[in-house]
Amino acid sequence: MSDSQEPDAHASALRELSRIHGRHPRWSMLAIAAGVLQTAVTIALAALLAHVLHGTIIANESFEALRSFWLLMLPCFAVRALAGWAREEAGMRMSLAVRHSVRQSLLDTLHRLGPAWMVRQQAGSLSTLLMEQVEALDGYFARYRPQQWMATLTPLMILAVVAPLSWVAMLILLVTAPLIPVFMILVGWGARQRQTEQLQVLQRMGGHFLDLIRGLPTLQLFNAHHRMAGEVAQVADAFRQRTMSVLRLAFLSGAVLEFFGSVAIALTAVYFGLSLLGMLNFGLYGQVLDLRLALFVLLLAPEFYLPLRELGTHYHARAEALAAAGELMPVFKAGSPQPEGGTLQLPATPPAxxxxxxxxxxxxxxxxxxxxxxxxxxxxxxxxxxxxxxxxxxxxxxxxxxxxxxxxxxxxxxxxxxxxxxxxxxxxxxxxxxxxxxxxxxxxxxxxxxxxxxxxxxxxxxxxxxxxxxxxxxxxxxxxxxxxxxxxxxxxxxxxxxxxxxxxxxxxxxxxxxxxxxxxxxxxxxxxxxxxxxxxxxxxxxxxxxxxxxxxxxxxxxxxxxxxxxxxxxxxxxxxxxxxx
Structure with missing residues (x-):
């Protein structure tokens, strides 16, 4: 398989893996519902906070006059935290169910392929496949897939609230929003290739280590165990350097996404700042801009980009899952060297x-x-x-x-x-x-x-x-x-x-x-x-x-x-x- 075909093959493998093992509607619906509730409560909190700050700073209202708004924030904070916990828990439960299903299916596949097939494989690579490669699916199903829904639903909910207040603010959000996924994909291409190489190296290293352990008595007999210990240290250090390069790329992608998110929020702040100074007078449908409206939109702007940034942060989890799926699916699709067998039962006597x-x-x-x-x-x-x-x-x-x-x-x-x-x-x-x-x-x-x-x-x-x-x-x-x-x-x-x-x-x-x-x-x-x-x-x-x-x-x-x-x-x-x- 050529390098140009490999990413498509891995993406196809991940889609097929998700179709077979990733259907857990109970946990998926719970994660989405909790995310929607969290967004709705966030919008309500932004409205309450904008009203309180406007009343305190501009209208000089007393604490007693704003008491009900302050008190309403407390249950909002509690519901928001509870919704966030439910969303994380649902994602983890879905990931656990998927990994259990994949691992069980993998064991069934190894049983179908039989000992004659397995004896021709590296035992260390098979154990790495069962443990590390299956675990590499965790971040994708626990965080990335639920975040895909929220990266669509949360911006739409916020746009639906901002659009009636200021079409300019809505336009700024719409124009700048694609910057984050575009740069996420650009950085993610490199991360995917690095992660694929990393998992392949891990699989080979697992087989190499197991072979060394099995041959340790022979190495001791020839007094070669000290030399092999040095080779093991070199292999481990090379793997450490590869791991750090993957992590460096993941942190770089996070920094890039934070930068563009900050630039987009700054554009919104500049527009409202100039409007409050009277230098701009458009985009408000003829309404008079006050601190309450400006604060409300500015408080929602970070929340608008947050799901996109989080999706970018979790994009390396997708790259890791792509690499793992590319290693798992060939095993699932491997042809068994064993005869299929039928239903005939032999008599209870020694057969010829x-x-x-x-x-x-x-x-x-x-x-x-x-x-x-x-x-x-x-x-x-x-x-x-x-x-x-x-x-x-x-x-x-x-x-x-x-x-x-x-x-x-x-x-x-x-x-x-x-x-x-x-x-x-x-x-x-x-x-x-x-x-x-x-x-x-x-x-x-x-x-x-x-x-x-x-x-x-x-x-x-x-x-x-x-x-x-x-x-x-x-x-x-x-x-x-x-x-x-x-x-x-x-x-x-x-x-x-x-x-x-x-x-x-x-x-x-x-x-x-x-x-x-x-x-x-x-x-x-x-x-x-x-x-x-x-x-x-x-x-x-x-x-x-x-x-x-x-x-x-x-x-x-x-x-x-x-x-x-x-x-x-x-x-x-x-x-x-x-x-x-």
């Missing part, structure tokens, strides 16, 4: 798995699987070997329904996978990947990702089955012990056993195991292989491995090479056939 001449490519012209065929009978254990990056994990994702085959068919229980109700199908599958994830949460929460309704007794039995009973006995808070960041760390072997406990809790009839013993010492590997042998009994199992020990569990062994599956000559590979994990 089958690939029929399947071809799949992550990038066009670079097939990972080419005319690949595989048959796994119900309850059979099939092992697949092959070089790293050869497509083994892709094959498992096709069977799980996380990827859609380019050509050919994926059959589950004799049925095409796109006819199945995929959610129940995935509930019947246990996945054990080569990089088990540890959440920064309790041990119980880390186990219940496999089975949400598991009891504490089920969790304890699963830990015992996985060989973690002695480790579990040392935990001071038992299942409530926090793991991961901010909690108790786990070694690689313990994390593999935790993944094994999750597989046990799953109670699935299909096992998809991706390098379950990679990087383990022989003793730990032997223990995990023995437990997998128990779990695989009677279950349809596809096992990916480079190691010889898990191959002993297989009924058949295949070798995946150049996108095609071929039966292995021997169940156990020779040393020169093995690839490093």
């Amino acid at each position: 798995l089958q690939l029929e001449d399947v071809t799949f490519a992550h990038r066009e012209g670079e097939p990972v699987l080419a005319n690949c065929s595989l048959q796994v009978a119900p309850g059979e254990v099939v092992a697949i070997q092959g070089p790293s990056g050869g497509g083994k994990t892709t094959l498992l994702r096709l069977l799980l329904g996380q990827l859609r085959a380019g050509t050919g068919r994926v059959m589950i229980g004799g049925n095409p996978i796109d006819t199945l109700d995929l959610a129940p199908w995935r509930e019947r599958v246990a996945w054990m990947g080569q990089h088990p994830r540890l959440m920064a949460d309790t041990l119980a929460a880390n186990l219940r990702v496999a089975h949400a309704d598991a009891t504490d007794a089920d969790l304890t039995q699963a830990l015992t089955f996985a060989g973690l009973e002695s480790w579990f006995a040392t935990l001071p808070e038992g299942l409530a012990t926090r793991l991961g960041e901010g909690g108790r760390p786990m070694s690689g072997g313990q994390l593999r056993r935790l993944a094994l406990a999750r597989v046990r809790l799953r109670r699935a009839d299909v096992l998809l195991l991706d390098e379950p013993t990679a990087s383990l010492d022989p003793d730990t590997e032997a223990a995990i292989v023995a437990r997998i042998a128990e779990l695989a009994q009677g279950k349809t199992t596809v096992l990916l491995t480079h190691r010889p020990a898990p191959l002993r569990l297989a009924d058949r062994v295949y070798h995946l090479s150049h996108g095609a599956l071929m039966p292995a000559a021997s169940g156990l590979p020779t040393p020169d056939q093995e690839s490093p994990t």
Whole structure:
């Protein structure tokens, strides 16, 4: 997309985002009604104050004669403050509702896109998208959009009051009013571009930091963490400088708008000043100008420009929202790599798995699987070997329904996978990947990702089955012990056993195991292989491995090479056939 097209694309994205998620009429109407009431009370206050000052300065009226006007100001001040509070509260509630809707829709979209799509993205950029980019919509929906209405309604209400009193004053207001939005737009163009760049840098920085945190143990092993800390400081300082440049532009726009607002008010004051001195005698419909009329219009002049200046002040919020919408909408519109699925339910028995001449490519012209065929009978254990990056994990994702085959068919229980109700199908599958994830949460929460309704007794039995009973006995808070960041760390072997406990809790009839013993010492590997042998009994199992020990569990062994599956000559590979994990 070219630079000239980008602002239009961002504006279109923001309009679509507002159309889908920004319709909250209750809060919108409340914000507008409160703003109109605030303007009406302001006009009344200006009239009261002009009358009191004229009576005190010109007519020499006593305080007692003006008491009722003084007293009327008190409820006006109270109502004006209450209306201002209601307007702000309605704007914040509307913004909260919009952000909640966008964030929920974004989570639903990520669920629709699936793990195979997300694993190809930077995890840090996705978390930045969910947090920072959604929060960037706050100022637009809380303040800018309600202010758009007030920037139209308030000047019209004031013009309706001023027009019968002085057509010259009305003309000055009409002529000078467009200056503020014009300069607001001129300054806003630069702000929009800066804000877009800022959010893109923030997204990249989030992904960079998360990658560094994940690789911190490796950096420490190579004694490179001090050097990387310096790089992090440089990136953070560059981001600080970018942030200050954006803020500088926002403050500049505010100063420009204040200047033109002051010039416009000064023109009105000069006209009435010269009229009071008798140097001008037109624009009053033949009426005699007095201090009361002049003060009334002069008091309303700042209020006439105030909504326009506030709209200009909040214009950077629109620029920020435009940048955020430009990042969010491509995710909403991204095509899912998963099959759409149907409504078919499988019988409650271990199903057969089958690939029929399947071809799949992550990038066009670079097939990972080419005319690949595989048959796994119900309850059979099939092992697949092959070089790293050869497509083994892709094959498992096709069977799980996380990827859609380019050509050919994926059959589950004799049925095409796109006819199945995929959610129940995935509930019947246990996945054990080569990089088990540890959440920064309790041990119980880390186990219940496999089975949400598991009891504490089920969790304890699963830990015992996985060989973690002695480790579990040392935990001071038992299942409530926090793991991961901010909690108790786990070694690689313990994390593999935790993944094994999750597989046990799953109670699935299909096992998809991706390098379950990679990087383990022989003793730990032997223990995990023995437990997998128990779990695989009677279950349809596809096992990916480079190691010889898990191959002993297989009924058949295949070798995946150049996108095609071929039966292995021997169940156990020779040393020169093995690839490093």
